[in-house]
Amino acid sequence: MATLIEPVVIDQMTPIPFKVRTVREELSHTFTLELEPPDGEFHFEPGQFTMVYAFGIGEVPISISSSASEKSSLQQTIRRTGAVTHALGTVIPGRHHVGIRGPYGTPWPMKQARGRDLLIIGGGIGLAPLRPAIYHALENRDDYERVVVLYGTRTPDDILFETELRRWGDRDDITTLITVDAADRGWYGAVGVVTRLIGRVGFDPSNTTAMVCGPEIMMTVTAERLMEGYAMAPENIYVTMERNMKCGIGVCGHCQFGEKFICVDGAVFPYTEVGHLFDIKGV
Amino acid sequence: MSEMYVSGQSGIGRLIQALAERGHRVIGPVVRNEALVYDEIKGVEDLPKGWTDLQEPGRYRLEQRGDEKLFGYVVGSASWKQFLNPPETVLWSGTLSPEGFRTDPLPEPPKYAFFGVRPCEVAAMQVLDNVYGSDNGTPSMGMRTATRELTFIVAVNCVEPGGNCFCVSMDTGPTANSGFDISITEIAHNGNMRYLIESGSEAGTEILDEIVGLEEPTDAEIAAQESSLAEAAANMGRTLDVEGLPELLKGNARNPRWDSIADRCLACANCTMVCPTCFCNTIDDNLSLDGKHATRTRKWDSCFTLGFSYMHGRPMREGVGARYRQWITHKLATWVDQFDELGCVGCGRCITWCPVGIDITQEAAAIRRADLRDTPIGIGGLA
Ligand SMILES: Cc1cc2nc3c(=O)[nH]c(=O)nc-3n(C[C@H](O)[C@H](O)[C@H](O)COP(=O)(O)OP(=O)(O)OC[C@H]3O[C@@H](n4cnc5c(N)ncnc54)[C@H](O)[C@@H]3O)c2cc1C
Ligand code: SF4
């Protein structure tokens, strides 16, 4: 008979239970979990993600959406799309736990961008991974020149973190613009794709770092617009990549994109590292 | 070079015994259901004496050789990865508890001795060691690392390469240079089967010191070993030109040649299952009926399946051409970016066990002949 060894974490694939402090419904299909690290602190950098495990159902990669300076809890904003994300949405705060592995992946270039304009462009749920970058910029406001947030989403009902976006919109130390793809007459804001907002804000293309997160097509179009319309250098444009992920640590092979493992080499990439892969079918 | 010994087949038997006495489960090649498989062996009589394997693209057959050779074949379909990283293995299991869940104790790793590991297979284990290496001290594959550390490796050098072998091109054979505890070369000398035995580690030396009846090889026997191995190197079934191969494949991502492979490839994933270095895996979740006990099981997966790249309700690699391109480009190009070496060791399994006989060496050569890097199609490849 096989003898048994104590289950200390024998590899990086074993998750750690985090208590669910709150569950907040954001939009009709999107909610935010606030989680409590068992040993009191959780360290991460803006742009990183974790593998979130629903007991017995499965594990999914989800970006952290809270401020990296807040270490006693973390938030993850999740859209219900399938079995695992649905299960995560049914947890009971104060009672249930979810499993967490991580943090994993590369961060937004907050350090490299010091002394520069920040152009933060999000699409749909893509605002969630960008929020820690926005928090960081606001908490360290003197480190950056202009801070601009451009957000595009489908309809006025799909505006993620709307209260917060409106609050930022009222401040003078950050410019925030929102656009929707389609709206009825009750909407007084901008209509159209997010790239159209770029021309409406001031920034110095030669001294700007852009951080873009959204559907792949939105990121490609945005990066092209910034390079062609504003002569921004591709190395100053950062995007996040998404692929099927099973491990988050470079051993399952699923997230490969060209020579990259998105889970360890990304998910945040300078456009120079992935731009050439976007227009090859089925990479 | 370490000390060298020579023996007859009885010495090989004593080596198997000595390993078993040290608590190793000795696994070696055996013939079962007309195929060569790796399974537990108790003695030299379990080895496939007098058998050989004929390998061609899409074809594998065992035949009697009419001699007494213990190692007169190359490799069967299954590789050693089935023991170090089994096709299905419990990653962890856990039970609900007030603090969330508690992971259950794991079984102790098995203590194997692999007997009759071909040089390309030794190289394949080293390739996978690099894949599973960890930067932070915590292993990424705990059970595999633990099993690997306990495993004793007896390599057998190749004096008769198979029809689909190309280890010389990949610089992995036909002689094992590192990564084993003991290596053996089988030679027919003056009508006798002689086994030249060399230690490759302290553990190897220790065990060889104990085995009785090992002799010192004669100069003629050493010369015979050298000439057999040199002859093997000159007799490879295939060759793969690796010169500039990564750039070639990455630069030809849009080559229409991939579509022609798609017309033949069945996307059956055989090639990835038999390959000793393919490491892709997925995880299955299970929950007990009362909802209190969960198990996560790691299973081999393949980049040839549609579900592999599934995202937002659709696969990212829809076409079979894109999937074949992913596979061969990973093996022969992007692996170098990831792990500083090629991901193929030239064992030939993917060629033999492909039902339609698609040959990795020929497909790479075809892309080389149809290199489109200097045309508009080549602009903006993977490179
Ligand atoms: C780096 C990264 C960050 C992400 N951040 C967020 C986020 O902040 N919020 C959010 O709502 N979503 C995020 N996603 C997408 C999210 O991971 C998928 O929506 C989710 O995995 C789909 O879960 P499901 O319930 O539909 O699972 P199922 O449909 O049950 O899918 C089964 C499994 O397939 C894999 N899988 C399926 N779809 C995806 C996918 N799109 N991406 C990766 N793996 C997938 C997962 O391993 C999942 O467990 C992120 C993805 C990545 C790669
Ligand atoms: S790709 Fe083919 S020849 Fe190369 S190691 Fe894998 S199975 Fe062997």
Ligand code: SF4
């Ligand atoms: S190359 Fe051959 S073995 Fe591999 S998936 Fe295609 S048909 Fe199957």
Ligand code: FES
């Ligand atoms: S998610 Fe497994 S390798 Fe990246």
